[in-house]
Amino acid sequence: MSEGTPPSLPEGVERREIGGRERLATRGEPVYGEPTDGPWRAWDPSRSKLGAMLELGMDTGLEGDETVLYLGAASGTTVSHVADFSGPTYAVEFAPRPTRDLLEAAASRPRLFPLLKDARKPETYAHVVESDVDVVVQDVATRGQADVATRNRQFLAEDGRLLLAVKARSEDVTADPDAVFDRVREELEESYEVLEVRRLDAYHVDHLGVVARPRVV
Template identity: 80%
Template structure:
């Protein structure tokens, strides 16, 4: 069975003799570059790890994206290199300053200093019928964040969620945490694929889902 195709604008290219995922854009976090191309480090990006693992993200290139937990722009800058309008929500002021710098050379990247747990605070900015919601937030209640932001997704859209077990409960078995998150998500989503990101990110699970 062949792996899913990479989105348009994402390629496998050689950097220092090693084949890696890459997008075209200005470097953001000291990643290797080759001309206009920059390497996408899956150990610093949950979405990058999902693509490396061949998960069916549904990303094809050109989508409208809502990115929750953009931090300083490591992953969302790659997304904005190949996607359409990309709304990047980040709550903390310090990483948001770096995010603004990443957006300087990316006209499709729109940073929003806001709390992903309170989508009503950016609902007036983010367009409806978003194609993809990417969620990477370090907080308790990660399933609830995904459910609250479901309002933005098109009927055939996709949720790409990176669940951080230690943010939910540092003392519990991560497998039990992931099971609880999947169960809660089922209130508003059909789960299409779930995979542990071990090898790239410890105690993380990636979930691909669609709104029901």
Template identity: 75%
Template sequence: MSLPDGVERRAFDGEERLATRGTPVYGEPTDGQWRLWDARRSKLGAMLELGMDTGLSAEDRVLYLGAASGTTVSHVADFAGPTYAVEFATRPVRDLLDAAEDRARLFPLVKDARKPETYAHVVESDLDAVVQDVATSGQARVSTLNKQFLAEDGRLVAAFKARSEDVTADPDEVFDDVLAELREDFEILDTERLEPFHDDHLGVVATPK
């Protein structure tokens, strides 16, 4: 499995696990300057643990949708370049702001990922990656709306939650619908269910058409 530069496997309690070099954010274990990246608390971490080729690399310019309290996006900012963190819910934003204090490359935006026009004047164009983890209906639509920020060879790296679309539907059917919608605007490069780390989630890597 190829990990992005700046992401390594380190020993925590005798087990090799993902880690980035940075200031701890959510009470995670550390090994010197390295902090555990817990795949059970991070969809992107799970994608890396499962061997998905995300295409992410050091110094990438990233738009992160659904930053929440900063658990995952702080790891991204540890190895990536400028990282724009979009989060709409006010409750976790304070923690996100705290995570950004020690990370000069992390830029929190209290915005709605479904309304990219509200942050288009701040976020760069031709970004290397859009990383998405938004727990809302219309997740594929969010990807399409934010495609405008990606370079032609950029990557969408997204985790889709079946129950955010339809609590009662079979997750496989939900994911089929999500992928069908995505294929209108993206070429799908890789997909993987995120069990055992996250139930009823699908990891997707895609590039704009």
């Protein structure tokens, strides 16, 4: 990729005109009332941190067909898009109510595997999730977001990627977001090499997108 050229989208993600404007889109059954065009469903970056990272041109390293561990799947808004273009996608969600919606999203997606588990306790799903996954996507609104990423590093292949959305207010609602981001990044760098960071405020206020890879121990 030449300098100044935006990173390519993963195979299975396209920019298509839906509802009168160009949008990111994947092929699959709609999940959250998103606009569609035939088999294509719009991927709303204002409802998806990963969608925002792609929309803003971050180099996620996603190519399509990767094995994915998704932490903080909620009701399936983003992870359903991920499962539309990826390989096996393990979706971890702690709360029972959104997990019921996640199960509905998975009904038409044979590669999407919902897990009612706590992302802070990876030992509870280590027997299910295969080792050497290609990508960990993390969108967990909790204190200790770097710690969650560190605990789940065990699942990543050596050349895998962590795609992390840091929510400043979940770490410390009273602190300056930049200070929070600096602290989370410092903690994260004990286990990961940070490749790219970008504020996601255009779509998600006080959020930071992070692309990282595991440090070789």
